Amino acid sequence: MSNVKTASQNPQSQVASNGTKKKRGPWREVWRRMKKNKAAMVGLLIILILILSAIFADVIAPYGYDEQSLVDRLQTPNSKHLLGTDNFGRDIFSRIIYGSRISLQVGFIAVGIAAILGGTLGAIAGYYGGKLDNVIMRCIDILLAIPGILLAIAIVATLGPGLRNVMIAVGIGSIPSYARIVRASVLSLRDQEFIEAARAVGANDFRIITKHIIPNSMAPIIVQATLGVANAILSAAGLSFLGLGIQPPTPEWGAMLSNARHYLRDYPHIATFPGLAIMITIFGLNLLGDGLRDALDPRLKS
Amino acid sequence: MFKNKKLLVLLSMVLVFALFAVGCSQPADDTATPGTDDTNEPADEVTVKEELIVGQGADAVTLDPHSTNDQPSSRVSKQIYETLVAQNENMEIEPSLAESWESIDDTTVEFKLKQGVKFHNGEELKASDVKFTILRALDSSHIGHIVGQIDGEKIEVIDDYTIRLSTKEPFAPLLAHLAHTAMAIMNEKAVTEGGEDYGQNPVGTGPFKFNNWVIGDSIELVKFDEYHGEPAKLKKVTFRNIAENTTRTIELETGGIDIAYDIPPTDVSRVEENSDLVLQRAPSFSTSYIGFNAQKKPYDDVRVRQAINYAIDMASIIEAVYQGVGAPAKGPLGPNVFAGHQGLEEYGFNVEKAKELMADAGYADGFDTTIWTNENQQRMDIAEIVQNQLKAININTEVKVMEWGAYLEGTAAGEHDMFILGWVTVTGDPDYGLYALFHSSQFGTGGNRTFWSNDRVDELLDAARVETDPSKREEYYLEAQEIIRDEAPWVFTWIGENLAGVQKNVKGFTQHPAGHHSLHGVYFE
């Protein structure tokens, strides 16, 4: 939200991001365009439902996420257990509801780590250029040269398993893309007039970067971040599938899926629902990401 | 569609590159295709299949028995090599490369070798090969401990077919150790010539000889025509590496493999109900246990350890996790291990008793603890159920799934509270199944990861190790097991079972309790 303020306090930025003549904040303009995009609204709705279920998990879920009942194990969906039970007799619906907390947490924190570290590196590289740029980008190249999942596996092996370390591992793995995006947009902004103007009135580099450059390169970062959350959730699920990562009985969807694969053929519902949960979430994030991109880049709108 | 030339060129480049990448890996695949050469056989002959494909969960590490001690490797090595003496499926010692043997004194045994035994490279087996093998084994950091009791300086070659082995002190389980797959007799010349790459060109005396290895994928063995015993009925045996349990079962069901080792409990009913398949069940030497760190509070109190034994409903765990495969364990040894005490009283599921004991120990309000496991599915499942059941006696447990390396290191250093681990008494001898786990000299890396010890148990285990009279040994071991049961350094969990899925037309396959099954007598119907 603070971006909205900084952006609107800064008249030049409007010129940079779009050419509206009305005195309307550019973000409100984006929202106006988003509202017209049905797909994006569906995506937003999915994400909102997800966030709500994460917040009110205790209220919504009929059972606890680790409430076992070995007598009721491996039940198919029925009136008592909406989505059936798993191999410990735990209610799958409840676990999926609680799982939204974990997935959102993994998604947002991993992306947060990546965006902050990657963004900072990218901004510094792009703004100062020269040797510093070269050094930073070579480091990014090094990170990029190591396959993401392998890097994540190695990091989890080094740090030990657990939710926190999975988030760090996935986050570090996606630093390069943010660094590159931010660097690219900083490069395109660096020599623009309003930046030069700011420099001329004596603003220091830190101020220029944080007040002028970052807000104006937000668009691609936001799009990348939305899609990045999706990727982070998938990566964490992949790590869980390989048996590394999140600790039981944490109802992480990927871990649920990984566990369910042993029962896949006889009780496909155990694997189906967490799989669907992942799919729908990522589907929503992708719709939203696309919508944001379209809305932030008016040239594409017909 | 594409009238643009450059674009066309570009796209074709991508395609060519892709095809090139696909194509250049072609040759490797031909070797990986099992059973392609049977197309050359005459069609009119009614052929009985003679090529067996076995699926197991990992590729062999090396076929040099002295450079590894893992199950997938020994399952392959078992077909290629032979040992001086062998243990059959009932764990009786039988002659193998040694025709006969006799004790010269308390520490020395004389072996008479079978004559006319050929190695796969054409060399004849001589006593010097045996000496060479044992010296090399003693020098191996991988399996040295298995023959560690043999005195390398006192190996005496009497003639080409007679050899004497001495142990440093009387060592009752010597023959069982010599029957271990790691003690496969190798050919001195082949090993010396093979150098560092011997592990990929193994030479043994067994019914099958090594033919080809597509690393990570499959190992191919062919019948050895000059085998000294009854020749193998199969012409070719291929071991395929299929790591995913589910995939291995599917591959069996779809006919891609003839035998699948280690059918997971979840697939048992599928294999049983499939009319084309037979599920072979046989007792194994593996056990699972939940250990306590007995030097750490509150587990230094025997009442807490007993209380947890009472608080866990092992029967329902076995049912839920192992789907009825195997059996609940009464004590540290299974029934098929020599002197495995089956008269031990089970703790049983008794929450009231558990609560009483907890109160006695001053933990009526329970405590917070952790339970460690590695990422073995069954162990993780057990951990989750235990976590849940211990809530009843107010113990708040956190499950910590660790990666194998870190797990071994952490438990050896005593950083854990509770942990789940297994043990395989490979030799079928209680010394192997108790000494490392319960003797105070074996704390930490030695194998005693509970850090529990008892002077009387130490005494009994030491005495039984050097006692040569079997009935006295049995007595010692039975007493030790009773103490262990009462002192409860473990929650006795589960006794394993070997499960192999076999196509109906495969005959003559039996499983060895130690897991390395011989394919010598297998044939197709």
Place this chain on the structure above:
Amino acid sequence: MHRYIFRRLLLLIPVMMGVTFIIFTMMYFTPGDPARIMLGETAPEADVIRLREELGLDDPFLIQFGRYVKNAVIHQDIGRSYTSNRPVVGEITTRFPATLKLAALGVLVSVAIGIPTGIISATKQYSIFDNVAMVLALIGVSMPNFWQGLMTMLVFSVYLGWFPSSGFSTPMHWVLPAVTIGTASCAIVTRMTRSSMLEVIRQDYIRTARAKGQVESKIINQHALKNALIPVITVVGLQFGYLLGGAILTETIFAIPGVGRLMVEAVLRRDLPIVMGGVLFIAVTFSIVNLCVDILYAFVDPRIKSQYK
């Protein structure tokens, strides 16, 4: 251009040095003793100590790292696997073709289906074809690929029996893994092609062409496609690299003896020489693929070519 390629290849050296250092450091500080893992929980400590000495594991970090770099640079020897004692190079080169083939098949699937679909979608924006294709593409990126792999295996191999469930030996064996690994990339390529095409179509020179009254198909093929595919090339190149590294899950599910699985096993066993060798191998391949992409880039876009001096 040659100088540019040469410079890029030269740049590989520091990158590889960096990769070596990072992975070596991480593996070194990872808890878990390779000797203990190899010997198992049953081996006595004395044997573990002996093996540690044989492998030189007790030396300080810098000495171990220095030894590794020295052997690699001077003797072109990146060692033998701790576990199997086979030379690392052989271990990787026997497994690499499978991974390469898997990734290539994935790219093939994604290009062969993704590009045409993307083009049609863009030219017929908001048509039924476009909508269906875009929803499918979104589902494609949204599915966890190991889940998809298991499901396709379940349906096409267990229930229908059309394809073998594991292995990688004959073209029949390739189908399911290729589809599994290619789906997400295919979806990405489709979306990229579409959006890049849309962007190009709106540009002035296309408008000019339209204004001049050129036939629509000619506009698309002659003018739009060429420019629209430039970003697609990058994406395909990136996907290829990504698939090389991401083949791990597919390899695991379908029991394909590739580098990915080797690497996971090696990390778990702390088999440092294999991990190092494998990462370097994949990193070099990946970088070379990237270089090829950049060269192709220049090939289709003369503006970029003029920058490479």
